Amino acid sequence: MNAGNDHIKLTYREALKQAIREALSKDDRVFLMGEDVGRYGGSFAVTKGLLQEFGPERIMDVPLSESGFVGAGIGAALSGLRPVVEVMTVNFSLLAMDQIVNNAATLLYMSGGQLNVPVVIRMSTGLGRQLAAQHSHSWEPMYAHIPGLIVLSAGTHGDARGMLLTALQSPDPVIIFEYTAMMNLEGTLPGHPETVNITKAGIIKEGKDISVITYGAGVYKSLDAANELSGSGIDAEVIDLRVLRPMDMETVFNSVKKTHRALLVEDAWGSVNIGAEVSARIMENVFYDLDAPVQRLCGAEVPMPYPKHMEDASVPQKEDIVAKLKKMLQHG
């Protein structure tokens, strides 16, 4: 890393916060709007203290009106500002879906290239702590379905801090997914926030035997599984897709060409998810490089149940990834 940018330990939450602070400091057009981002201190304490630091014009608490304030963010973006709209969690973004799909994602195309919508919409996603069916959704696939959006998934500390800064440079609407379950997780990063690339997938761990392709909450889980297996002679490559739309397939194809096997891991429901798309594209493009069928580990297709044992059984765990990788390599 850069000279004079010594590494520091920080939580995922702190990484998100540093990004917001940096964005607000760098550009006067940037402001944050969202439910309880100010006086409450952020529902996950990400924005705690920012109201005091930047004032209510730049840290705007909004009423419970998701369609209203997301739409207003889009309008402000059309009119020269750089709004960062926080939707408390992905679960509530459904109320704003019309604004995102029919306005943010469509205006540039529909207006024949006249209207750019440089809005950034952040939302936390995934299961948290036994929050049950209405508060545990993983809806990255739904957003990744929509042309016109750039959809990012911050599965690492570096992306939690870097993606926002790059997203704010985009002339097109960007959705950033942040992971509820990772807020307290510690990581190590350079001292100062830096922009990151938002067009490429990332190779989290290189390996030669099999490609584990994942994103979001799957990244550290898959990395843990891969590290555990390296002792037993299995050398898995872990790829974090990072950009769910438009997806960087080159990195995926190169990995599959090297390892000849792929396991796709995600928390979202299996039917019509990110893994389904990646699998199809592998078949279409690098089928003859495969030594075995592509396999997937996905969320069980149930509304999330509340009890711990059932919640755990509803998404792939590290142990499931380990078992699956072993099986795939034995049967290769």
Place this chain on the structure above:
Amino acid sequence: MEKITVIPPSTTIDRRLGLNLLYQMMLIRRFEEKSAELYTKSKIRGFLHLYIGEEAVAVGVIQALTAEDNVLATYREHGHALARGMDAGVIMAEMYGKMEGCCRGRGGSMHLFDVGKRFFGGNAIVAGHLPMSVGMALASKKLKKSNITCCFFGEGAAAEGEFHESMNLAALWNVPLLMVCENNLYAMGTAIRYSHAVQELEKKGAAYGIESAAVNGMDVLEVEKAARAAVEKVRSTGKPFFLVCNTYRFRAHSMFDAELYREKSEVEEWKKQDPIPALRTKLMELQLITNNDIGSLEQKIENEVQQAVDFAEKGTLEPLEQLTRFVYSGPG
């Protein structure tokens, strides 16, 4: 202009009603204090939203309903469930995530349902249940049933589009719906002055042609009287009614709230209006009850809550093989 009824303070009360209201409020209070304790012991997980301070609203309103009427509430619904006559043990078991809970443990604190009691949640997307309540009232009308529907929600919910759509639909279709807004002045950390341009919420009824009233939600007798009058109107006219109960939440929004948004002194000031001692004092002054009555109520409630905890402790976890059961209605 639709009229805004001003409810005069209650005048008549007898021993039986007084004791019953007091018992219900004390049961809710004790049940929730116990729940908070069990949360810190990790027996209960997920989100836990306490109703402490607001008991007079659920108890007063539900008192005015019949067993055939439909009740819908939010995620802050332990009080409503108990007031509706749901068994404390079954609710506690649900919060323990046990099979013996009202929803087999799948819902937890935020999703209590009991069709037998015509208690329809337990809804955790703010304002998500309001349109459903309109539909339930519409069904009563179409099926020529005499029951009405009663829907509870917070003042935060009244900022959502679904509130406004529901109010309009209810009035447009003339359906027997009692909309009860529990205005506790805060939506998480957002004070009503930051979420409503017009803070006298009862005024909103007029815009839709819905008769409205506001009542002191810290006085169970006033609430009961106002609710009885409102229910009577809804039943006799078949039209909706909007009842605003002004109240206050004594505890944090949920177990994750540092309460940065309000002064401790404000909370202490409101505690002086605590509905439980207020009713107790009133009943004593009127010589309708004695200290002995209070003692035996406390004992009865202590036993009931302890039995609820024992029941939950002894409960069993749903076997994982049943994870996908009830995603659809067929055998699963």
